[in-house]
Amino acid sequence: MLRFETAGESHGECLVATLTGLPAGVPVSLEGIDRELWRRQQGYGRGGRMKIETDRAEILSGVRHSQTIGSPIAILVRNRDWPNWVEALPVETFEGAAEKKRTVLRPRPGHADLAGALKYDFHDARYILERASARETAARVALGALAKAFLGQFGIGILSHVVAVGPVRLERPVAWEELVALSNKDAEVVLGCVDPEVERKMKEIVDQAYRTADTVGGVFEVVAHNVPPGLGSHIAWDTRLDGRLAQAIVSIQAVKGVEIGAAVQAAAQFGSGVQDTIHYNGELRQFTRGSNRAGGIEGGISNGQDIVVRGFLKPISTLRRPLESVDLVTREPALASYERSDVCVVPAAGVIGEAMVALVLAQAFLEKFGGDSLRETQRNFQAYLDQLREF
DSSP states (O other): OOEEEEEEOTTSSEEEEEEEOOOBTOBOOHHHHHHHHHHHTOSTTOOTHHHHOOOOEEEEESEETTEEOSSOEEEEEEOTTGGGTTTTSOSSOOTTHHHHOOOOOSOOTTSSHHHHHHHHTOSSTHHHHHHHSGGGHHHHHHHHHHHHHHHHTTTOEEEEEEEEETTEEOOSOOOHHHHHHHHTOOSOOSSOOSOHHHHHHHHHHHHHHHHTTOOOOEEEEEEEESOOTTOSOSSSGGGOHHHHHHHHHHTSTTEEEEEETTHHHHTTSOGGGTSOOEEEETTTTEEEESOOTTTTEETTEEOSSOEEEEEEEOOOSOOSSOOEEEOTTTOOEEEOOOOSOOSOOHHHHHHHHHHHHHHHHHHHHHHHHOOSBHHHHHHHHHHHHHHHHHO
8 A cells, every 4th residue: 555644844844755555666857846845936926945945855765766665755845945944843842942843823714723722622722723824735845756756657647727816717628739839848937828818817816915914825636647447446335436536636735626627617517418428439449538527536446548637725814904803811802913824826837737637546556456676566567558449
């Protein structure tokens, strides 16, 4: 089983991520991981933190001579802002430490501040927001790069783009080649939309949020290309691939909803206009579909089409124009605390979504094909492809 965990706080010394279960022999490039980390930091509307951090991955174990060796992989991503927080967040307390704390006594509506303070019995939300912060996702993206490298050995690609920012929405379908071109850009990413005119309108919405000291959310779409049929299963609720992907996407900070395929549109239509018709290509000896409204998954199982998952991101909850709150100590009305933050993070959320989709698909892939080494997994996969051709 492929398992992963992350540890670390937003302003702590570093983030740590571990991945266990990846077969030996998978090629790993630090440059490739760092590029994914760079992509996560891009996007118009990011805050001052991105001017401080230049994320780099340090692999501590599990990779030697640019290949996985089958043992647990540990990755470290340092927080460059740590020197400014050494005394505020020490591991061991010291005389006068109380005066160095940067307490958060006015919880932000929409954030984990109050719910976490109640749960863990803190009258200071600092420790809650440190872990609840989306800074943690840098570790997920580093691990997702490894999952992508593994899946890439089988021709599977995973990319994302921005569908909507606020009320501005891209209304046309997007080709895989457009996503490849978008991901290959070396220039600063604006809002991660494949259509320049729509992106210009999205930027105007972010500018409006800047002017009004507000924030804005949106929708990102992750596409997994060339996924074989047969990943996931219908036999139990927790083996269904769509359910696992939905949980993975909603686990991303500020994501409040998920859509697979054309779920929202389909809910308002009759069945005859929703289902993807089935056909057979005798020359290629494979089944085909007339459309992909199911988003590449039927009955919890991948069906061979592109897997399409959308995440619905609420506006982040840290506002420069704070909302009404209550002081955790005095219980008096107060304006919510403000932490240095972003205005729009939809493009970054798409990159994080790619990482989560890659990790879930890599898990499902290894469940089906197994293998302690890449060569063994490749043999098993090839035998399955032969089986499909003979079906």
